[in-house]
Amino acid sequence: xxxxxxxxxxxxxxxxxxGMSPYYRAPxxxxxxxxxxxxxxxxxxxxxxxxxxDPVEYAVFVHDGTYRMPAxxxxxxxxxxxxxxxxxxxxxxxxxxxxxxxxx
Numbered sequence: 001x002x003x004x005x006x007x008x009x010x011x012x013x014x015x016x017x018x019g020m021s022p023y024y025r026a027p028x029x030x031x032x033x034x035x036x037x038x039x040x041x042x043x044x045x046x047x048x049x050x051x052x053x054d055p056v057e058y059a060v061f062v063h064d065g066t067y068r069m070p071a072x073x074x075x076x077x078x079x080x081x082x083x084x085x086x087x088x089x090x091x092x093x094x095x096x097x098x099x100x101x102x103x104x
Contacts, residue, residue, distance in 0.1 A: 004082065004089040005039035005050045011078035012037045012052060023072045027062045037075070050086075052079060 016034035018026040028034055036056045042049045052075050054063075065071030079086075 001041045001048055001050055001089065001093060004086040005041050005052065007085055007089075008050075008052045008075075008078045008082045009037055009039040011082055012054075012075050015072070015074035015077055021072075021074075022077065023074075024070075025072075027072045027074060032056060033059060033062060 013034050014020045015022060016027050016037070018028055021027070033054060033056050036059070037052070037054045040051045040053075042051070054075065061069070063071065063073050063075060
């Protein structure tokens with residue numbers, strides 16, 4: 001799952017990079033927004049949670065847009081574009097775990 005999280009984080013950072021961004025204007029002036037993007041995988045009794053986030057206070061305004069600025073959903077787009085890779089990584093991890101448990 002960590003591999004999938006890092007892939008989504010990488011794509012989110014590309015979405016904030018001029019020349020690589022799919023948006024009309026890449027959301028980058030200083031690079032702080034791009035460099036602050038993080039991924040985290042947590043495991044507990046409820047299951048596995050993969051989080052991709054940007055703790056910068058203005059990230060939500062760039063991501064969701066404002067009345068003066070169009071949305072540039074750099075995180076959501078990375079999740080959607082990496083969907084197949086994420087599903088493959090989860091599938092591999094489940095298969096490996098089943099094999100490990102079956103071998104004892």
